């Protein structure tokens with residue numbers, strides 16, 4: 001008997017121009033366009049296996065080994081329904097010989113190789129991997145932009161994880177959402193020198209979810225209206241140009257300004273929302289001082305911080321600056337000996353030693369103890385979703401998670 005099964009992995013993306021606010025909460029249509037960098041799935045990824053079988057009695061999902069309920073009318077159910085619709089319209093209706101997979105129930109098993117719901121964009125890679133694995137299962141002849149229309153309905157930011165490199169989510173204007181999709185601005189190969197350092201300040205589940213936080217902002221913040229109407233449209237154009245020209249200085253200025261404005265609209269919400277904490281703010285101060293030395297020497301910005309809906313920092317920088325940045329960060333936020341994974345071999349066989357660059361004003365932030373920054377992940381711009389082989393499937397012969405009995 002034929003087994004209909006496919007496995008895919010998908011990357012995380014971290015926005016430089018933030019999505020914050022919906023004009024349609026059911027279809028997940030944003031109040032502004034946004035733009036992100038896709039991170040390397042060799043380091044952070046969601047992997048998902050999907051199988052369709054006439055013997056299955058219901059659509060089921062296991063996330064990190066535990067059953068995740070597919071609520072009727074919920075986001076997961078919407079994505080699965082929309083993928084089945086595409087299978088029917090794009091494959092089965094056009095070729096009656098194709099098996100009617102759209103009528104079978106599916107079993108889906110997914111695994112994130114990093115903390116889920118901790119502000120590390122697990123919903124983005126998670127829904128992108130779900131949609132990608134179903135697209136392979138159903139052999140859909142559709143573009144990543146079309147798939148982004150569906151992953152968007154799982155979690156808005158997930159639409160940007162359908163591409164590698166530098167990706168824009170165009171807000172669109174059609175009330176049906178048909179033009180609210182992701183496009184690639186430039187592939188990974190355009191600017192492979194773009195690296196990222198994730199400073200994990202907390203890997204706990206967060207207090208105010210993005211979904212509820214942004215809705216409160218839409219309802220109560222006057223500053224959000226200014227951002228949507230007068231700030232983001234120009235920033236989208238400027239950052240796209242900076243990316244195409246590999247102009248890190250402009251990229252960094254816009255990225256930091258947009259992170260700051262996103263956290264300002266969170267604070268402008270009633271009641272106010274705080275995502276950054278003292279450790280986050282100290283990282284800002286350290287990056288600002290690091291850039292000051294370089295700007296005063298006429299060399300422009302060397303690093304850009306950005307924060308999502310949580311205290312973790314992501315620092316974008318050209319690869320050549322990363323060694324210095326890591327040495328600087330660990331001098332303010334010491335790491336447990338040997339805990340940093342030097343995946344790019346920056347320190348050779350030597351030890352990572354705390355060091356501040358010459359001319360750096362060490363009083364810009366206090367020095368924290370071990371544990372304030374719980375981990376550092378050095379990664380870089382990466383590619384889009386990957387189709388994986390049978391040997392990486394997460395479902396066993398019977399179509400249940402391999403690690404469960």
Ligand SMILES: Nc1ncnc2c1ncn2[C@@H]1O[C@H](COP(=O)(O)OP(=O)(O)OP(=O)(O)O)[C@@H](O)[C@H]1O
Nearest residue numbers: 046110116117118119120121122123124126210309
């Ligand atoms: N691999 C996955 N497959 C399917 N759904 C997933 C997967 N990973 C995460 N999710 C969904 O995303 C939810 C977590 O999203 P949430 O927005 O709370 O956190 P986050 O994505 O880590 O943070 P943020 O989006 O603010 O950066 C999970 O509870 C689950 O419903």
Ligand SMILES: C[C@@](O)(CCOP(=O)(O)OP(=O)(O)O)CC(=O)O
Nearest residue numbers: 015018019155156157210211308309
């Ligand atoms: C701060 C952000 O990370 C917000 C992400 O919000 P989500 O995509 O998690 O929200 P929902 O669409 O409600 O699922 C900014 C961004 O990624 O652009």
